[in-house]
Amino acid sequence: MSQLTYRExxxxxxxxxxxxxxxxxxxxxEVGQFQGAYKVTQGLLEKFGPxxxxxxPISEAGFIGMGIGASMLGVRPVMELxxxxxxxxxxxxxxxxxxxxxxxxxxQINCPIVIRGPANGGTxxxxxxxxxPENILAAHPGVKVVVPSTPYDAKGLLKSAIRDNxxxxxxxxxxxxxxxxxxxxxxxxxxxxxxDVKRExxxxxxxxxxxPVIQSLVAAELLAKEHDxxxxxxxxxxxxxxxxxxxxxxxxxxxxxxxxxxxxxxxxVGAQLTYMIQAEAFDDLDAPIGRLCTIDAPAIYSxxxxxxxxxxxxxxxxxxxxxxx
Amino acid sequence: MSKKPSATIEQKPNAxxxxxxxxxxxxxxxQAQKIELFSQMVRIRRFEERSHRAYTGKNAAGGANIxxxxxxxxxxxxxxxxxxxxxxxxxxxxxxxxxxxxxIAVGMDTKALMAExxxxxxxxxxxxxxxxxxxxxxxxxxxxxxxxGGQIPLGVGLAYGVKYxxxxxxxMAFMGDGAVNQGAVHEAYNLAALWNLPCxxxxxxxxxxxxxxxxxxxxxxxxxxxxxxxxxxxVCEGHDVYEVRATMDKFLKIAREECKPAxxxxxxxxxxxxxxxxxxxxxxxxxxxxxxxxxxDPIQVFQTALIAEGxxxxxxxxxxxxAARAEAEAAADFADASPYPTPEDIQKDVYWxxxxxxxxxxxxxxxxx
Ligand SMILES: Cc1ncc(C[n+]2csc(CCOP(=O)(O)OP(=O)(O)O)c2C)c(N)n1
Ligand SMILES: [Mg+2]
Numbered sequence: 001m002s003q004l005t006y007r008e009x010x011x012x013x014x015x016x017x018x019x020x021x022x023x024x025x026x027x028x029x030e031v032g033q034f035q036g037a038y039k040v041t042q043g044l045l046e047k048f049g050p051x052x053x054x055x056x057p058i059s060e061a062g063f064i065g066m067g068i069g070a071s072m073l074g075v076r077p078v079m080e081l082x083x084x085x086x087x088x089x090x091x092x093x094x095x096x097x098x099x100x101x102x103x104x105x106x107x108q109i110n111c112p113i114v115i116r117g118p119a120n121g122g123t124x125x126x127x128x129x130x131x132x133p134e135n136i137l138a139a140h141p142g143v144k145v146v147v148p149s150t151p152y153d154a155k156g157l158l159k160s161a162i163r164d165n166x167x168x169x170x171x172x173x174x175x176x177x178x179x180x181x182x183x184x185x186x187x188x189x190x191x192x193x194x195x196d197v198k199r200e201x202x203x204x205x206x207x208x209x210x211x212p213v214i215q216s217l218v219a220a221e222l223l224a225k226e227h228d229x230x231x232x233x234x235x236x237x238x239x240x241x242x243x244x245x246x247x248x249x250x251x252x253x254x255x256x257x258x259x260x261x262x263x264x265x266x267x268x269v270g271a272q273l274t275y276m277i278q279a280e281a282f283d284d285l286d287a288p289i290g291r292l293c294t295i296d297a298p299a300i301y302s303x304x305x306x307x308x309x310x311x312x313x314x315x316x317x318x319x320x321x322x323x324x325x
Numbered sequence: 326m327s328k329k330p331s332a333t334i335e336q337k338p339n340a341x342x343x344x345x346x347x348x349x350x351x352x353x354x355x356q357a358q359k360i361e362l363f364s365q366m367v368r369i370r371r372f373e374e375r376s377h378r379a380y381t382g383k384n385a386a387g388g389a390n391i392x393x394x395x396x397x398x399x400x401x402x403x404x405x406x407x408x409x410x411x412x413x414x415x416x417x418x419x420x421x422x423x424x425x426x427x428x429i430a431v432g433m434d435t436k437a438l439m440a441e442x443x444x445x446x447x448x449x450x451x452x453x454x455x456x457x458x459x460x461x462x463x464x465x466x467x468x469x470x471x472x473x474g475g476q477i478p479l480g481v482g483l484a485y486g487v488k489y490x491x492x493x494x495x496x497m498a499f500m501g502d503g504a505v506n507q508g509a510v511h512e513a514y515n516l517a518a519l520w521n522l523p524c525x526x527x528x529x530x531x532x533x534x535x536x537x538x539x540x541x542x543x544x545x546x547x548x549x550x551x552x553x554x555x556x557x558x559x560v561c562e563g564h565d566v567y568e569v570r571a572t573m574d575k576f577l578k579i580a581r582e583e584c585k586p587a588x589x590x591x592x593x594x595x596x597x598x599x600x601x602x603x604x605x606x607x608x609x610x611x612x613x614x615x616x617x618x619x620x621x622d623p624i625q626v627f628q629t630a631l632i633a634e635g636x637x638x639x640x641x642x643x644x645x646x647x648a649a650r651a652e653a654e655a656a657a658d659f660a661d662a663s664p665y666p667t668p669e670d671i672q673k674d675v676y677w678x679x680x681x682x683x684x685x686x687x688x689x690x691x692x693x694x
Binding site: 029030033034035037055057058059060061062085086088089123124125126127128129264265266293295296297298300301302303304305306308309 | 444445
């Protein structure tokens with residue numbers, strides 16, 4: 001085991017897959033000479049050369065579309081969006097082409113592309129740079145969506161994503177890039193679509209993913225210490241495919257659920273989850289399902305106020321206590 | 326082949342080309358107007374330096390005064406000042422995230438700008454937009470936009486609005502040398518040319534988009550792409566405010582009089598990193614920056630010219646600089662003393678209707694938590 005940052009874990013996954021499969025290429029703005037806007041791709045250009053690691057102009061529709069096209073021929077592009085927020089510039093390529101081409105060709109074509117980059121608030125970069133589009137992406141059959149919360153998960157899931165034969169959208173987090181965690185030295189893969197119980201408990205299940213997993217673990221610790229409440233934290237890890245079975249098993253154990261997501265509430269991932277939980281485990285519930293989201297407005301810039309707009313341990317704690325009343 | 330302007334900077338002495346000073350639009354300037362241009366450039370420089378200090382320093386609570394991104398305009402001052410000085414009642418401006426210079430050049434209050442950087446409720450966008458999102462519609466300044474190239478179609482829309490309303494005016498849509506490769510820019514070019522809209526696309530070519538030089542990001546010549554759309558185009562040097570004004574005046578007149586768009590590339594240089602968080606040393610040399618500063622600093626160049634013209638003296642230039650420093654300091658004090666927005670403010674300014682409930686006509690829930 002080694003202690004790696006989330007950033008290093010992603011980088012190691014990229015390096016290992018570049019080494020393993022000559023069809024893998026890494027492209028995006030500033031990924032090469034500049035070593036990545038967030039230094040995720042540091043050293044990759046040096047190690048693998050410009051044929052495998054390429055800097056693109058600021059043309060998201062163009063280069064993302066190019067990656068999708070190349071994937072149809074069996075190239076396996078791992079495209080970096082400097083921020084997932086810029087996906088909107090390439091929306092047509094992502095949704096009409098990557099998501100639909102297999103279906104429209106009657107299954108003749110597949111797109112083994114990965115698009116990765118950070119998607120989060122919390123760094124005061126304002127409304128245009130703080131989008132969390134996992135719900136919007138996952139609303140399109142044909143695509144897979146992964147949101148890892150730890151270095152271990154990030155590495156194992158990214159390697160699986162690169163080997164996956166469908167388009168996989170991999171949403172990282174700039175706030176987590178510096179976070180450290182244990183990562184095995186030997187190779188491992190984590191299958192897409194497998195949730196992970198990050199903390200076991202018996203009174204309440206928090207279902208979450210991405211950075212709110214870390215915040216929920218902090219809240220769970222406070223709830224245990226200060227309120228003698230035992231919280232189970234289920235990390236979805238993958239939004240689509242969705243491991244609803246792990247969620248339901250936890251609900252059947254604790255009988256109370258709080259969904260926490262760094263998303264606006266309307267048609268968010270939590271909306272789909274709460275529907276499925278009540279449909280399949282209604283009789284197991286002792287309380288209405290709770291939900292904690294980002295406050296429903298574009299991302300505010302003001303640093304101290306943005307903290308209050310997003311999920312945070314205190315907001316999670318309050319929402320949990322309200323459910324247990 | 327495209328040239329790498331930063332690598333081909335000529336070593337010229339600090340003198341503004343008098344030929345541009347004699348262009349009618351500049352010859353018509355009064356001494357007071359020339360001093361005003363100069364002091365605007367100095368005020369931008371000092372504002373940026375003060376905001377840089379606030380970004381890297383700590384506030385009373387031990388946190389940063391400014392969060393997120395801070396893209397400084399140092400080195401490019403003559404462009405915003407030169408262009409905005411030509412604005413009439415129906416001329417409009419829109420730009421990207423490197424927007425502080427344009428905001429000062431259109432006359433926004435530096436106190437409100439600094440307060441915006443600090444995320445305070447007294448900021449020009451009530452602390453909601455931050456550095457990348459300054460706006461002042463009453464000064465025909467439409468932002469301040471964070472998505473590279475995203476503002477350019479809006480600029481065409483402003484030009485459309487001017488024409489639709491029957492005004493004699495224009496829109497200046499500013500972008501960087503990296504932004505020219507966005508699809509939206511090309512769609513906007515075509516629309517403006519096809520529909521004869523009075524839009525001037527201004528490329529502030531500082532040689533780099535983040536760490537990528539022009540040569541590594543763009544095929545062909547930047548402004549010349551206008552030819553593909555049958556648009557006029559021009560290139561000028563951005564260190565000489567007279568040259569910027571003379572060039573832009575020509576195209577603005579055509580836009581206002583004949584409703585014709587154009588692309589103007591203005592060659593410039595940025596002294597600081599892409600944003601304050603990004604270090605410089607990986608993609609350009611210190612010498613490159615120092616060479617530009619020594620030979621083409623827009624403030625130095627204009628100061629030398631104005632002293633030669635007898636408009637300024639070393640002493641009066643120093644006074645202007647002192648006043649600009651004091652203004653920036655006062656702006657920081659104001660920002661520091663101002664309150665933050667409250668969590669209740671988060672859901673204000675989202676819908677016109679929720680801000681004006683007495684005039685609401687739609688029904689149903691607008692917010693979901
Ligand atoms: C659509 C989009 N892609 C990428 C970015 C990230 N980004 C912000 S500024 C920038 C470089 C732009 O360079 P240029 O257009 O030359 O303007 P300059 O910063 O030099 O003023 C990049 C890549 C963004 N904000 N929006
Ligand atoms: Mg540039």
